[in-house]
Amino acid sequence: MMKRLAIEAMGHAGEADRRVAGTLMNSAEDLIARVRAGDDEAFRLIFERYARPVVSFIYDMVGERALAEELMQETFVRGYKNLGGLRDETKLSTWLFGIARNVARESIRTQIRRKRQLELDDPSVAELHDQRLPPDDHLINEEMNRAIRVALRELDEDKRLVFSLKVFQQQSYEEIALITGFSMAKLKTDLHRARAEMRRLLRPYMEVSDEVR
Amino acid sequence: MKCDECLPLVEEYVDGELNEREAEGLQAHLSLCASCAEAVDALMREQEIYARYERDIEVTPAMWHAVRERIEAEKQTQQTQSSKTLNGWRAWLAEVFSPNSRLRPAFAAALVLIALLITTVAVVRYLKSRQEQQKLATQDTQPRVMPNEVKPDKPEQVITPESPKNPNVTANVAAPDKREVVAASVHDKRKALVTPRVPQPETPRSPALTLDEVERTAALVAERDALAASVAQPSGESETEFARHVEQAQMLLRSFKNAQVAETSHALDISYEKGQARKLLYRNIILRREAGSQGNAPAEKLLNALEPILLDIANLLDHPTGGDVRAIAQRMRKQEIMAALQVHSIVAQNSY
Numbered sequence: 001m002m003k004r005l006a007i008e009a010m011g012h013a014g015e016a017d018r019r020v021a022g023t024l025m026n027s028a029e030d031l032i033a034r035v036r037a038g039d040d041e042a043f044r045l046i047f048e049r050y051a052r053p054v055v056s057f058i059y060d061m062v063g064e065r066a067l068a069e070e071l072m073q074e075t076f077v078r079g080y081k082n083l084g085g086l087r088d089e090t091k092l093s094t095w096l097f098g099i100a101r102n103v104a105r106e107s108i109r110t111q112i113r114r115k116r117q118l119e120l121d122d123p124s125v126a127e128l129h130d131q132r133l134p135p136d137d138h139l140i141n142e143e144m145n146r147a148i149r150v151a152l153r154e155l156d157e158d159k160r161l162v163f164s165l166k167v168f169q170q171q172s173y174e175e176i177a178l179i180t181g182f183s184m185a186k187l188k189t190d191l192h193r194a195r196a197e198m199r200r201l202l203r204p205y206m207e208v209s210d211e212v213r
Numbered sequence: 214m215k216c217d218e219c220l221p222l223v224e225e226y227v228d229g230e231l232n233e234r235e236a237e238g239l240q241a242h243l244s245l246c247a248s249c250a251e252a253v254d255a256l257m258r259e260q261e262i263y264a265r266y267e268r269d270i271e272v273t274p275a276m277w278h279a280v281r282e283r284i285e286a287e288k289q290t291q292q293t294q295s296s297k298t299l300n301g302w303r304a305w306l307a308e309v310f311s312p313n314s315r316l317r318p319a320f321a322a323a324l325v326l327i328a329l330l331i332t333t334v335a336v337v338r339y340l341k342s343r344q345e346q347q348k349l350a351t352q353d354t355q356p357r358v359m360p361n362e363v364k365p366d367k368p369e370q371v372i373t374p375e376s377p378k379n380p381n382v383t384a385n386v387a388a389p390d391k392r393e394v395v396a397a398s399v400h401d402k403r404k405a406l407v408t409p410r411v412p413q414p415e416t417p418r419s420p421a422l423t424l425d426e427v428e429r430t431a432a433l434v435a436e437r438d439a440l441a442a443s444v445a446q447p448s449g450e451s452e453t454e455f456a457r458h459v460e461q462a463q464m465l466l467r468s469f470k471n472a473q474v475a476e477t478s479h480a481l482d483i484s485y486e487k488g489q490a491r492k493l494l495y496r497n498i499i500l501r502r503e504a505g506s507q508g509n510a511p512a513e514k515l516l517n518a519l520e521p522i523l524l525d526i527a528n529l530l531d532h533p534t535g536g537d538v539r540a541i542a543q544r545m546r547k548q549e550i551m552a553a554l555q556v557h558s559i560v561a562q563n564s565y
Contacts (some may be wrong), residue, residue, distance in 0.1 A: 051277075053275065055276075056268055059268050059270050065269055068270060069270070073279050076280045077280060077283045124336065144262065144266070145266060145267055145268070147268050148262075149268070166228065167263050168263065172230070173228070192224060198259075199259065
């Protein structure tokens with residue numbers, strides 16, 4: 001995923017290229033200072049830099065695209081309103097993920113029963129527990145994507161949170177502790193158990209993937 | 214490192230969270246242990262699968278527009294609310310103060326009452342603070358008896374036509390006038406002595422004076438008057454304050470010196486002197502600044518010399534070592550601070 005992002009960044013031409021270059025040249029501290037001084041263009045640059053990881057993270061947490069997009073917008077609106085409260089020593093990404101986590105959690109609380117019902121009725125869940133899928137090459141990635149998405153929803157909220165931040169967002173343990181408020185011990189335990197659970201749920205697909213290789 | 218030590222660290226190793234020492238130890242084990250190396254490989258294969266994970270979601274320009282619109286809407290809402298509040302207040306005030314308003318007399322009366330209340334509270338608090346200040350000033354003038362105190366000898370009064378007290382006599386009176394008066398009174402009243410202490414040590418009282426002694430005394434008085442002229446007293450209200458401060462500083466330093474003299478092998482207890490020194494120190498700073506602003510160089514010089522000694526005493530431990538106390542006493546002797554304080558004390562008393 002990260003590689004793809006990098007390739008995309010390099011492959012853009014024209015205005016997009018300049019925008020990316022401009023983003024990279026501005027440090028987070030500069031952008032924050034400019035936003036606080038009333039420069040909305042600086043906030044747009046912040047949005048461009050962090051929107052994708054934030055929406056990906058929220059999507060991992062809530063599992064619905066439209067909802068994830070809406071919650072991502074909410075995250076950045078809250079971020080804009082509360083930027084004055086961001087302490088200098090806190091990383092912008094850590095802070096934004098913290099807001100995103102709160103936004104996602106609030107949404108999950110209101111939808112948790114509906115989600116459980118959805119999982120029971122979702123045929124993709126039934127498939128996850130079936131025998132291994134036919135080793136169809138061009139479907140491997142698509143099936144794996146779906147399998148990962150569904151498996152994530154099987155994890156409880158804390159494990160999903162830690163797993164998503166570490167495995168998908170590549171945050172350090174320290175940053176995850178700051179975002180989640182978890183102790184290091186809980187974080188490591190949840191991560192280990194999340195990995196084990198995901199391994200169990202995805203074993204058929206991983207074995208298929210190994211065979212294809 | 215053994216397998217049972219290595220396996221729990223495999224995930225942290227793949228996550229890049231091990232410190233250098235742990236990572237090196239683990240790598241060394243992996244090079245020798247195939248099963249642990251396989252566990253690491255399996256974990257890294259999992260990571261590769263997750264790295265290829267793609268979500269069915271993209272960030273589009275429309276999302277940024279949506280965010281921007283929401284931010285603008287929030288700003289508008291805030292501005293509307295604040296202007297509503299402001300307009301609300303304006304409308305209410307306009308209504309209250311309008312000629313036809315029924316609330317106008319009541320509101321005016323309420324305003325008058327509030328103004329009266331605020332004024333009353335302010336006056337009461339002012340009077341209270343003045344009373345407290347006067348109380349404190351009265352307490353300060355009470356003589357304090359300090360442990361180990363050696364009461365200072367009262368300097369002999371100069372018998373002059375203006376004595377015993379004449380507030381009109383200042384140190385700026387021309388020396389020759391005083392000299393003549395003193396010489397005349399000594400001739401007339403031999404029992405009255407002028408024994409200025411500074412800079413000479415105390416002289417015993419003598420009921421009868423020889424002519425030599427009288428002349429010597431007159432010379433000493435002249436010297437004292439010249440010194441008094443150089444030791445200008447602070448003017449105005451601070452004059453009393455200054456004299457009181459000098460007297461208390463004298464008593465403190467005598468007490469401190471006596472405590473040092475009475476030193477035994479056990480540690481001294483100078484907690485009382487410390488407290489006094491601290492109080493005098495604060496006052497010393499204020500008086501020094503006042504003297505400086507008034508251009509009173511001699512007073513400022515004295516207070517400047519006194520201040521570090523007060524600071525040293527205030528900063529001592531409650532039970533200091535003999536060495537610490539001796540150091541301060543030596544400093545006092547070197548600066549002749551006791552003598553300087555005594556001069557000022559005498560001059561201040563004679564000024565009255």
